Amino acid sequence: MDPTLLVLGALALSSAAATVAGCAEDLESDVGSQSNPNSQVQLAPQMGNIHRYFNKAISGEPVSYGLYVTVAGTVAWALMNIGMNVLLALVIGSAIGAFVHGAYAVSAYFGRIVGQSKSFGQPVYLDIVLSHLGPIVGHGFIAVFCMVLAAYLAVTMLGNPFPLPLVSLILGITVGAIGSSTGDVHYGAEREYQKYPFGGGVPVANQGDIDIKAEVGIRNGMDSSYFCSKLGGPLTGLTFGLIIFLDGWRSLVGGILGNALRGDIVIKSIIAIVVGIIIVAVAACLNRLVEVYARKKYGPYTDR
Amino acid sequence: MDFLSMLIPFVEITLAGAIINASVHFVPVGGAPAAMATSTGIGTGTTQLAAGAGFTGLMAAATIAAQSGVDIFNPLHWAIILLSGAVGSMIMLGLTMLMGQLIYVFGVGVVPAADKCERDPITGDYQKPYITPGTTGHGVPTVCFISGLIGAALGGIGGALAYVALIQLGFSPEVAGIIAVGFFFMNAVLASYNIGGTIEGFHDPKFKKIPNGIIASFIASLLTGVIVVLMALGI
Numbered sequence: 117m118d119p120t121l122l123v124l125g126a127l128a129l130s131s132a133a134a135t136v137a138g139c140a141e142d143l144e145s146d147v148g149s150q151s152n153p154n155s156q157v158q159l160a161p162q163m164g165n166i167h168r169y170f171n172k173a174i175s176g177e178p179v180s181y182g183l184y185v186t187v188a189g190t191v192a193w194a195l196m197n198i199g200m201n202v203l204l205a206l207v208i209g210s211a212i213g214a215f216v217h218g219a220y221a222v223s224a225y226f227g228r229i230v231g232q233s234k235s236f237g238q239p240v241y242l243d244i245v246l247s248h249l250g251p252i253v254g255h256g257f258i259a260v261f262c263m264v265l266a267a268y269l270a271v272t273m274l275g276n277p278f279p280l281p282l283v284s285l286i287l288g289i290t291v292g293a294i295g296s297s298t299g300d301v302h303y304g305a306e307r308e309y310q311k312y313p314f315g316g317g318v319p320v321a322n323q324g325d326i327d328i329k330a331e332v333g334i335r336n337g338m339d340s341s342y343f344c345s346k347l348g349g350p351l352t353g354l355t356f357g358l359i360i361f362l363d364g365w366r367s368l369v370g371g372i373l374g375n376a377l378r379g380d381i382v383i384k385s386i387i388a389i390v391v392g393i394i395i396v397a398v399a400a401c402l403n404r405l406v407e408v409y410a411r412k413k414y415g416p417y418t419d420r
Numbered sequence: 421m422d423f424l425s426m427l428i429p430f431v432e433i434t435l436a437g438a439i440i441n442a443s444v445h446f447v448p449v450g451g452a453p454a455a456m457a458t459s460t461g462i463g464t465g466t467t468q469l470a471a472g473a474g475f476t477g478l479m480a481a482a483t484i485a486a487q488s489g490v491d492i493f494n495p496l497h498w499a500i501i502l503l504s505g506a507v508g509s510m511i512m513l514g515l516t517m518l519m520g521q522l523i524y525v526f527g528v529g530v531v532p533a534a535d536k537c538e539r540d541p542i543t544g545d546y547q548k549p550y551i552t553p554g555t556t557g558h559g560v561p562t563v564c565f566i567s568g569l570i571g572a573a574l575g576g577i578g579g580a581l582a583y584v585a586l587i588q589l590g591f592s593p594e595v596a597g598i599i600a601v602g603f604f605f606m607n608a609v610l611a612s613y614n615i616g617g618t619i620e621g622f623h624d625p626k627f628k629k630i631p632n633g634i635i636a637s638f639i640a641s642l643l644t645g646v647i648v649v650l651m652a653l654g655i
Contacts, residue, residue: 152455152463178468276479277486277593286475286601290512293472296455296464298519305457305528315529317457319554347527355519359512363480366507381489385500392507396569399514403521403565404543407532410525410559416549 120372126273127364130266134291135357137262139345141181141291142299142352144255146307146344147248147337148172148221150180151296153304158228159324161236167328168241170248170337171228174220177300178292181263182285184256188213188264189284196280206268210261217256218249248337255341263287266360274364294359295352302348307340315414366391421590421653429652430645432585437607437641440578441633444470444611446571447513448564448621453556460534460557460620461564462520466612467605470575473513474604477576480508481583482597492587505580506573513572517560524559532559536624542566557620567621579604589652603644607637 144150147170149157154173161167174180192209196202225245232238267283270276276283308326309318330339341349370388377383447470450461462469484490484504490497524530533550534540535557540547543562551557560568582603586596614633619626 152452152465155452156456176465176468178464178472270479275483275486277482278479278597279594282594282597282601283479286479289468290472290476293464293468294512294516297462297469297516298523300455301457301463301520301523302527304455304463305524305530309456316552317528317530317555317558319552320458321554323456323458348523351519351523355515359476359515362515363476363508363511366511367483381487382496382500385484385504389500389503389507392504392511396507396510396514399511399518400562400565400569403518403560404562406518406521406525407545407559407561410531411545411550414529414531414550416531416546417551417553418549 120368123273124368126269127361127368130269130274130364131357131361133262133266133269134360135353137259137266137353138291138294138356139349139353140255140259140262141177142295143341143345143349144252144259145177145295145300146303146348147255147341148252149337149340150174151177151300153300153308156304156308156324156326160326160328161232161238163324165324165326165328166238167326168244168334168336169340170225170244170252172221172224172252173228174224176292177296178289180220181259181292181295182288184213184217184260185263185267185288185291186281186285187216188260189267190281192264192268193280202268206261206264210257210264213260214253214257217260218253221249221252244336251338251341259291263291290359291356294356298355299344299348299352303340303344307343362395363392366395426589426649426652429585429588430649432581432588433603433645433648434638434641436578436581436585437603437637437644438634439574439581440474440604440607441611441614441637442630443474443571443574443578444608445615445619445627445630445633446567446574446622447473447619448560448568449618451618453618454558457524457528457530457558458555459618460536460559460561461618462517462560462568466615466619467608469513469516470571470608470611471605473509473516473572474575474579474608475601476512477505477509477572478579478583478597478600478604481505481576481580482593485584485587486593492584498584501584502577502580505576507576509572509576509579510569513568514565517565517568521560528558530558532561533557534561534563534620534623536620537563541623563623564621567623570622578607586648589648591652599648603641606640606644610636610640
């Protein structure tokens with residue numbers, strides 16, 4: 117088979133895995149309430165809002181996902197080197213990564229909540245730990261497995277010179293940075309503050325005054341995951357998937373056009389760089405269009 | 421290994437550190453407040469976002485450097501590796517800012533607006549009337565987006581330059597990769613200390629502190645350069 121087709125197939129599979137990984141990563145951080153919006157969950161008891169959110173500020177998402185995916189990648193790499201089947205090695209590696217995630221999640225919850233119990237009266241809800249741990253570890257497993265799969269394809273098919281554990285680390289840090297930058301905004305700026313009117317962000321005076329009531333009953337982390345799966349999660353997945361795909365696709369286009377022009381590696385690389393710059397320019401134009409749309413649709417504040 | 425073949429990578433590493441530090445100052449990060457649409461920029465930490473973008477660039481550069489026919493001592497190939505790193509980083513940060521913007525506008529319902537300027541220096545749009553009272557802006561207006569792209573390009577170049585220097589010193593791609601990751605983090609953290617929280621981009625008054633950060637990274641990278649050269653010599 118044509119090697120270009122094989123590379124394209126690997127790139128497509130890698131991008132699909134990255135899309136699922138990004139979405140699962142963001143939804144997991146919503147169930148467990150990690151990253152920047154967690155500051156509000158942490159602040160809530162001090163503002164008199166006793167809540168039933170999971171509280172899992174292990175570290176920033178990039179660092180924590182860097183850890184889980186590296187654990188998974190390292191274990192999988194070791195198992196592959198002793199002759200285990202690739203898919204089985206990836207699954208076992210991801211399972212161990214998910215186990216590490218679960219251990220950190222439990223210790224982070226108890227550590228955080230117990231620290232607030234005495235001073236602010238926030239109870240430790242054991243049922244929250246038991247009911248949320250499954251979705252946290254489950255989403256984490258999906259995210260970690262998809263990223264290790266993407267890392268494996270990068271190492272074996274897409275010409276990446278780094279070993280599997282290092283690519284896993286880099287992808288873990290990258291997906292954490294993306295999830296923290298995109299999907300978490302939907303959770304932090306909208307879901308946690310739905311009792312305030314839509315639009316406008318969260319003024320400093322309102323911080324910590326998070327919603328503690330759900331559509332029915334008392335809100336917990338799984339309600340947030342349900343809500344964020346409508347926009348924040350899918351867009352996070354799309355971001356990571358597009359980054360993996362477009363970054364690989366530009367090199368592929370450079371190779372195909374370079375071959376057609378009978379150019380050497382320099383010509384191919386220059387074409388890939390130009391294609392990359394076009395992608396960035398299109399992103400900048402789209403960003404401007406969205407900005408102009410928002411200015412027209414929502415308008416300025418006139419009642420200051 | 422002769423003196424010149426050690427001196428060039430040494431200079432490259434030192435410059436790479438200064439470039440990485442400068443790059444972080446351009447990236448519009450609003451930290452935790454931006455995640456609540458309380459301040460302008462991307463809702464995550466300075467170091468983490470810069471590292472995420474820089475590592476994407478590092479992987480793009482390493483993939484080009486590993487292709488057959490590429491000679492890292494050839495100036496043209498050297499430039500292409502650096503530019504590949506820059507474009508890889510720009511794609512990562514550009515798409516992240518765009519998707520973040522979609523969530524700010526359609527998921528949160530805010531207008532992208534910068535707090536540190538009356539009018540956007542690029543589009544000329546007035547910013548203050550669109551800022552929610554009680555916040556210091558929100559979203560990623562055009563000036564922040566362009567500043568972020570410049571930062572990503574510099575970060576990609578810096579990461580790629582450090583990687584190329586390590587390869588030129590004779591390290592294997594695996595070892596060069598992990599040292600480059602650590603080196604990137606070191607300089608990004610130094611920049612983060614210099615910024616002290618959040619920054620909107622090159623129009624932010626905090627951007628004027630950039631010389632301090634560059635000097636700090638220059639010194640730290642100089643020391644790192646000495647250590648990696650000694651490592652390359654087997655000492």
